[in-house]
Amino acid sequence: MRMKGGWSTREIAEFAGTTLKTVRHYHRIGLLEEPGRSANGYKQYGIKHLIQLMRIRRLVDLGVALSDIATMQESPEGAERTLRALDAELAASIDRQQRMRAEVATILRHPELIDAPPGLEVHESGLSALDRTFMLLTSRIFEPEVLDLMRAAAAEPPTEVAAEFEALPEDATDDVRQHLAERYAPEIRRHAERHPLVTEAVDKVRAGGDPRTQPVLLRAIVELFNPAQIDVLQRAYAINYPDETR
The missing domain is CATH 1.20.5 (Single alpha-helices involved in coiled-coils or other helix-helix interfaces)
Incomplete structure (x- = not known):
């Protein structure tokens, strides 16, 4: 770089590790002081301009916004x-x-946890695929405190009846479905009594909460469970709440 007569815009930009366009932008927004011009009209930059430009580039590299750099140049307190x-x-x-x-x-x-929402990883891989998928969907529906309770409940070892329900084939006979529903109903009721906040949140969605989230919960039940499992849930609900199903 030449010294006599000062530097051109391109030269000072190259030395500071930036571009001609960037230097002109700094001038346009008032961040970089305009230099004097030579007799032929070309800008002539000196050391003070180079130092100012390099200071600006250092702050930009640190992540400081250009609007904040202007404030920093006004006073030490602002900086x-x-x-x-x-x-x-x-x-x-x-x-x-x-x-x-x-x-x-x-x-x-545990690669299977990629299908689970954040927070379930503390339970490692003990959750079933159905639990993980359902929790991932409901993470966009329920409030954080409800999700915390659902995570804690889902992390509990599955009971014999719950495991039987999850393994229920869609061609299960009517007798098998009814027998499972009769054994599953008390367990569902106890779960609802232990976690009333979760029950209230589910009931709120079912009763017509946010129209954007209600279909997600309903379709999750329809598409994640097979027809036999849905039938068992309906029967268990009828056992627990006979007045509401008449």
Whole structure:
């Protein structure tokens, strides 16, 4: 780069590791001071312009917005506020990435958990495929406190009746369905009594909550369970709530 007579816009841009277009943009928004011009009208940049440009590029590389750089140049106090805000933002970003890495590590150990919502990984791979899929869908429907209760309930070892229900084939006979419903109904009722918040949330959706989420829950039940399982659930519901099914 030449020294005598100052540097051109292209030369100062190259030295600072940026582009001609970027330097012109900094001038346009008032971030970089305009240099003087030579007799032929060309801009002539000096050391102070180069230092200012390199300072701007350093702050941009750190993630500081151009609008904030202008504030930083106005006063030391503004610079400190901006840098502290950036530091807090970076800390939050690091925390998020660490959580993401932990989730990725768990999924690498248990690939089936890629079909589960965040939070279930603490239970490792003890959940059935049906539980994981249902939890993934409902994670967009229910509030966090409801999901926490559902996660805790789903993490409990399945009972003999629950395992039988999950393995029920769609061609199960009427007698088999009725017998299973009679044994499953008390278990469903006890679960509802232990987790009233979950029951209330489900009832709210069934009663016509958000029109965008209600079809998701209903279709999940229809498409994730086979006809025999749906029949057993209907029979169990009729046993638990005979007045509502008459």
